[in-house]
Amino acid sequence: MWNRDRRHLLPLAGSIFILVFIGFGLYGGKLTTAVPFQTIRPSSISLSTPSHTSGQHAIPQQGNPPAAAFVVAEHYTEVFSVSTKDKKYFEIDFAGHGAINPNIIPHPVFNKTWILVAQQFNHRAVPNSVWNAELTCNGVFKDGALRCDDSPLILPIASTTGGKCPGKMAYMDWNVGPHDARVFYGPKMPYAIFGSNSLFTCFGQWIQDMRALVDWGLDTYLKQEFHKATELQRPAPYGLIEKNWFVFWDNNEQMYAHYDLGLKRVFAKVDGTGSIGEDLAPLAAASDKGCLAKYVPKSIPGLESIHQATNSLAISLCKRADACVPNDSNTFILTIFHHKTFYYFHSVYEPYVMLFQQKAPFAIHAISKKPIWIHGRGGPGQGKKPQGFPADLARAWNQTEMFYVTSLSWKTQGQKYHGFVDDVMFMSFGIEDSRTAGIDITAGDLLKDMGLC
Numbered sequence: 460m461w462n463r464d465r466r467h468l469l470p471l472a473g474s475i476f477i478l479v480f481i482g483f484g485l486y487g488g489k490l491t492t493a494v495p496f497q498t499i500r501p502s503s504i505s506l507s508t509p510s511h512t513s514g515q516h517a518i519p520q521q522g523n524p525p526a527a528a529f530v531v532a533e534h535y536t537e538v539f540s541v542s543t544k545d546k547k548y549f550e551i552d553f554a555g556h557g558a559i560n561p562n563i564i565p566h567p568v569f570n571k572t573w574i575l576v577a578q579q580f581n582h583r584a585v586p587n588s589v590w591n592a593e594l595t596c597n598g599v600f601k602d603g604a605l606r607c608d609d610s611p612l613i614l615p616i617a618s619t620t621g622g623k624c625p626g627k628m629a630y631m632d633w634n635v636g637p638h639d640a641r642v643f644y645g646p647k648m649p650y651a652i653f654g655s656n657s658l659f660t661c662f663g664q665w666i667q668d669m670r671a672l673v674d675w676g677l678d679t680y681l682k683q684e685f686h687k688a689t690e691l692q693r694p695a696p697y698g699l700i701e702k703n704w705f706v707f708w709d710n711n712e713q714m715y716a717h718y719d720l721g722l723k724r725v726f727a728k729v730d731g732t733g734s735i736g737e738d739l740a741p742l743a744a745a746s747d748k749g750c751l752a753k754y755v756p757k758s759i760p761g762l763e764s765i766h767q768a769t770n771s772l773a774i775s776l777c778k779r780a781d782a783c784v785p786n787d788s789n790t791f792i793l794t795i796f797h798h799k800t801f802y803y804f805h806s807v808y809e810p811y812v813m814l815f816q817q818k819a820p821f822a823i824h825a826i827s828k829k830p831i832w833i834h835g836r837g838g839p840g841q842g843k844k845p846q847g848f849p850a851d852l853a854r855a856w857n858q859t860e861m862f863y864v865t866s867l868s869w870k871t872q873g874q875k876y877h878g879f880v881d882d883v884m885f886m887s888f889g890i891e892d893s894r895t896a897g898i899d900i901t902a903g904d905l906l907k908d909m910g911l912c
């Protein structure tokens with residue numbers, strides 16, 4: 460079955476597969492462009508002395524010597540759980556099964572129950588495994604965590620074929636199953652978007668009606684769009700591995716897909732077959748340009764980058780409690796992007812909120828001035844030290860815990876795409892590519908320190 464050409468790639472497959480899809484940060488050239496440990500000597504790392512001691516939520520730095528207290532509020536906008544006793548995030552427990560890249564959406568029928576979905580991780584894989592799957596279960600809060608109330612199952616997402624992975628990536632044509640699904644509600648129904656073998660490039664992004672994948676029950680919304688997995692398209696050029704696309708809906712519930720942001724945005728209208736219109740970002744570019752330049756952190760090429768991270772929600776910047784009526788000037792599309800750094804072979808993702816208009820030209824309205832800090836995240840020195848990190852540099856290890864935000868949803872049953880600043884929202888995230896967790900916050904807390912465009 461394996462021909463000669465492919466066989467020599469197999470020894471690589473096991474490790475590269477994991478690096479590409481699970482390590483996020485370790486993909487492709489990043490491994491070689493990362494600064495190798497041995498070239499960074501202590502002289503180039505300053506062990507800064509305490510410079511500040513005041514402020515709230517100081518997190519002691521670990522390691523030796525105990526250095527400055529790290530004052531979250533100086534660098535971040537911190538968000539706190541509205542339900543946990545210590546206001547920290549909670550773990551998501553897939554009944555003990557390994558999982559990464561979690562998603563939470565309210566269950567359509569069962570009260571106090573949420574549908575949980577995450578990428579299966581660390582299962583007992585065969586050598587040269589090419590198997591990938593999304594675990595799912597109904598989750599309930601128990602003993603301080605959001606836990607599967609039964610054995611997780613896998614989402615029945617069919618594998619796709621493409622045959623477009625070139626050269627050293629050719630083994631990826633053998634991939635089976637979805638990668639890094641995002642599960643979320645649109646205005647009417649739930650969806651899953653996931654990476655899989657593409658008809659247009661090596662790996663593309665596919666979308667499917669979530670109701671075709673779990674025991675959803677009879678729905679009153681009968682539209683059959685995306686009942687089968689459908690590949691979303693993008694304006695050229697394609698990357699070899701496309702990921703982290705999100706879809707959004709305008710004020711008339713027309714769907715669009717958003718492909719890139721950072722230095723430049725790319726987004727387009729999508730129809731029920733995955734076909735797209737032209738790139739609409741140029742229409743917003745004049746207004747976006749200054750805002751992106753002002754608020755999106757600059758990235759050092761090779762070691763830092765900007766990535767889309769989550770799905771989108773619509774939010775009115777006023778309170779449900781005040782009987783606020785959503786309109787075009789108070790309602791925006793909300794999404795989170797990451798500024799990723801990759802030093803010493805450890806990725807750190809800083810999440811930023813972006814709001815943009817929900818009607819043409821969809822110009823950016825505001826971007827977080829400071830990244831979001833999820834209460835409970837490990838501070839400097841508590842990031843996972845990579846294997847082989849030299850002992851003589853250990854004192855200088857000051858990286859924070861790697862939290863990777865994957866999805867957003869409203870916590871309340873029945874609430875789908877739109878909400879208000881006083882509604883409670885779930886953020887789901889992975890921790891150091893090995894654990895899954897979430898936090899329920901008041902949506903307005905995310906928007907406390909936004910820079911207006």
Ligand SMILES: *[C@@H]1O[C@H](CO)[C@@H](O)[C@H](O)[C@H]1NC(C)=O
Pocket residue numbers: 504505506507839857858859
């Ligand atoms: C870690 O140390 C480096 C080098 O001194 C510094 O640039 C960086 O800001 C520090 N990071 C944290 C999170 O303290």
Ligand SMILES: *[C@@H]1O[C@H](CO)[C@@H](O)[C@H](O)[C@H]1NC(C)=O
Pocket residue numbers: 568569570
């Ligand atoms: C959920 O709670 C509502 C309101 O308390 C109740 O009417 C409904 O029957 C409950 N549904 C289920 C499936 O238990």
Ligand SMILES: *[C@@H]1O[C@H](CO)[C@@H](O)[C@H](O)[C@H]1NC(C)=O
Pocket residue numbers: 777783784785786787788789
């Ligand atoms: C939109 O709603 C806000 C209140 O949130 C109100 O101040 C504003 O006048 C409304 N705009 C329009 C165009 O109706």
